[in-house]
Amino acid sequence: MSSKAKATQHNDGRGEARGLRARPVLRTSLKLMTLGLAALALLGGPEQGEAAEAQTKVILNGETVPVYFNDGDSFRVLGGSYKDAKARLFGYNTLESYGAVHQWGDWTARELFVLAKMGTYNGRDGVWECETDGKTDTYGRILVWCPKLAEDQIRKGYAHVMSIDDNPGIPELVEAQKDAIAARRGIWAHGVPEFVLTSLHSKEEDVDGKGTYNRLVSSLDGHSVKWRHSTRYRECDKVCHYEYEVDAATVDEVLSAARSDAEISPYLAKLDDAAARSVILEFARFRHINREIPEDDRDALDALLTTWADAGRFGTQVEHESACMIHVPFQRRFGGGKAECLK
Incomplete structure (x- = not known):
């Protein structure tokens, strides 16, 4: 599940x-x-x-x-x-x-x-x-x-x-x-x-x-x-609904990698660093895509970042019930x- x-x-x-x-x-x-x-x-x-x-x-x-x-x-x-x-x-x-x-x-x-x-x-x-x-x-x-x-x-x-x-x-x-x-x-x-x-x-x-x-x-x-x-x-x-622990340095590393990734970067291209970082941070903490991304693009970006999370790109995260x-x-x-x- x-x-x-x-x-x-x-x-x-x-x-x-x-x-x-x-x-x-x-x-x-x-x-x-x-x-x-x-x-x-x-x-x-x-x-x-x-x-x-x-x-x-x-x-x-x-x-x-x-x-x-x-x-x-x-x-x-x-x-x-x-x-x-x-x-x-x-x-x-x-x-x-x-x-x-x-x-x-x-x-x-x-x-x-x-x-x-x-x-x-x-x-x-x-x-x-x-x-x-x-x-x-x-x-x-x-x-x-x-x-x-x-x-x-x-x-x-x-x-x-x-x-x-x-x-x-x-x-x-x-x-x-x-x-x-x-x-x-x-x-x-x-x-x-x-x-x-x-x-x-x-x-x-x-x-x-x-x-x-x-x-x-x-x-x-x-x-x-x-x-x-x-x-x-x-x-x-x-x-x-779960909240996941994540440190600031990991968020910055993932953002940098996402900016360079051929599949993910187009979704972040129109965002400044603060807005793009909020997308990565909110996904890391709550596993959803925030309102900085147009609604029609959220499911696709969610799937890509979920693959990264499953692969450990966000580090070993401890989850807490919210x-x-x-x-x-x-x-x-x-x-x-x-x-x-x-x-």
């Missing part, structure tokens, strides 16, 4: 990690929140109840409408001009809330699951002004912009900035995230991965032959990276038939 798409069978859903000191007060709060969520589920409370039990007022295009927040970045419109529409709030992303599936740094997966739920409740706890032009995403959800909600979720550390392409996130949201990271709020309290793994797609999901990728989002400025792979994941596999997720097919995420690792 490629080092860029490693997966291990997940057994207990906890995803314990080591390396950073925990904050007792925050951990205690999360444990209490976990107990509360478990009690709600057992009693059949709002987590399993009707949307009417958790209606939130939203001013959508100037019209006051009730909505139901499914999680911290999406809701279903319950009235008004867009009644019954499903909405995806853009500019930011909250962690998946269907189970304990995220893990990085010194967090356990269960703790990040609690924070995902807190993002949902934070969305429900307010009156938000939003707007939409009715355009939809690939899942048929209308795209909605709620500026104060987006900033609030990010500043409290319940969400991270996200753009779906090479471009940085919305500047005001990037600044709010820098503030949250500096203060170690929410999801940033016990580790800040360079890239947050936000979605997983197994090989069999490639129904149109365009290839499969997982989405990585930069914690620095919110731009997205398509982590392309050809791996068929099993249910409850733990999939991790952001991880548990893979669960969509149809096994909810209801009585959900995957064992989500129970």
Whole structure:
């Protein structure tokens, strides 16, 4: 299996990690929140109840409408001009809330699951002004912009900035995230991965032959990276994005060799040394090609540099788990038939 798409069978859903000191007060709060969520589920409370039990007022295009927040970045419109529409709030992303599936740094997966739920409740706890032009995403959800909600979720550390392409996130949201990271709020309290793994797609999901990728989002400025792979994941596999150690001298040596290589040099020809070095460095550290290279050229350059890495051209590199997720097919995420690792 490629080092860029490693997966291990997940057994207990906890995803314990080591390396950073925990904050007792925050951990205690999360444990209490976990107990509360478990009690709600057992009693059949709002987590399993009707949307009417958790209606939130939203001013959508100037019209006051009730909505139901499914999680911290999406809701279903319950009235008004867009009644019954499903909405995806853009500019930011909250962690998946269907189970304990995220893990990085010194967090356990269960703790990040609690924070995902807190993002949902934070969305429900307010009156938000939003707007939409009715355009939809690939899942048929209308795209909605709620500026104060987006900033609030990010500043409290319940969400991270996200753009779906090479471009940085919305500047005001990037600044709010820098503030949250500096203060170690929410999801940033016990580790800040360079890239947050936000979605997983197994090989069999490639129904149109365009290839499969997982989405990585930069914690620095919110731009997205398509982590392309050809791996068929099993249910409850733990999939991790890895960071590799590399020293500066090796990066400089590889860059010099790449500038002289007949196959690789054309991809770097239009870049100055700083930009070209960033391409080599980012590949060495994360095994992907950054946005300095046009998207249509990335797969080819990735294949060439992967050959170099496999041949030891980047030296003996030690790898470390960065952001991880548990893979669960969509149809096994909810209801009585959900995957064992989500129970």
